[in-house]
Amino acid sequence: xxxxxxxxxxxxxxxxxGVNPSLTLRIAGSVxxxxxxxxxxxxxxxxxxxxxxxxxxxxxxxxxxxAEDDARVFRQKVADELHDLAAKITTRLMEESRR
Amino acid sequence: MRPAALCLAAVxxxxxxxxxxxxxGDHVRVKYGRIAVAADRPEAVQGGFTQPMTSQxxxxxxxxxxxxxxxxxxxxxxxxxxxxxxxxxxxxxxxGLVGVTTSVIYGAVAAESPEAVAxxxxxxRRALDELEARGxxxxxxxxxxxxxxxxxxxxxxxxxxxxxxxx
Numbered sequence: 001x002x003x004x005x006x007x008x009x010x011x012x013x014x015x016x017x018g019v020n021p022s023l024t025l026r027i028a029g030s031v032x033x034x035x036x037x038x039x040x041x042x043x044x045x046x047x048x049x050x051x052x053x054x055x056x057x058x059x060x061x062x063x064x065x066x067a068e069d070d071a072r073v074f075r076q077k078v079a080d081e082l083h084d085l086a087a088k089i090t091t092r093l094m095e096e097s098r099r
Numbered sequence: 100m101r102p103a104a105l106c107l108a109a110v111x112x113x114x115x116x117x118x119x120x121x122x123x124g125d126h127v128r129v130k131y132g133r134i135a136v137a138a139d140r141p142e143a144v145q146g147g148f149t150q151p152m153t154s155q156x157x158x159x160x161x162x163x164x165x166x167x168x169x170x171x172x173x174x175x176x177x178x179x180x181x182x183x184x185x186x187x188x189x190x191x192x193x194x195g196l197v198g199v200t201t202s203v204i205y206g207a208v209a210a211e212s213p214e215a216v217a218x219x220x221x222x223x224r225r226a227l228d229e230l231e232a233r234g235x236x237x238x239x240x241x242x243x244x245x246x247x248x249x250x251x252x253x254x255x256x257x258x259x260x261x262x263x264x265x266x
Contacts, residue, residue, distance in 0.1 A: 012227065014223075063216065063219060064215055064216065064219050066219070066223065067218070067219025067220070067222045067223050068219065068222075070222050070225070070226075071219075071222040071223050071225065071226035074223055074226050075226050078226075
């Protein structure tokens, strides 16, 4: 392993406004990138940065739909978004490293 | 009964219920009592309402009604802006929900069955607690939820893998 990308999720939020609105899942986090040097020690390559933009569409389900069946939809969507977040971060870093 | 007297009576009822640890359904009932308090205090809801309690509840269940929509929004603001109302929030089970704003909760209450909203809030709270317990975070936290490893093989192939990890 040559690179370690650490992602700390700082918030998981269902956002919306008004009376019983559709709620958008928003996940935010910070990212730190470490690289292993020739002496096998890990060094911070990028300082922590904020990652945003992961969310379901604005016409997401309403509150009770998110919560029904022991919050099944919420649990699944959080899991999906976290894996998607990981993939997006990796892709972005790959693109940066090629420049 | 004058508005000020109504306010004090409702606060007393709410405090008594909290000490007795009444079940969720009763908390929801008390919450409607709280709405009556806000409605009787124009400065809290920025305009106030004069409808009887029964018609307020019916209107709140109808999200399409102007009254229901305005009431939900104004009450949400009142909860945020009125310290005397906020002081009572910890007594209600739905308010502790992390990640969903108070106004959203009350917006949902205004349009849906309050009992269903309270149960939904509990389910979401539990899901967030479980997320936190396995190393994630439902609130601000420095704990690491994901680690993504990137490996370059001798042939130059890039492999990547996302794993869940507790820091």
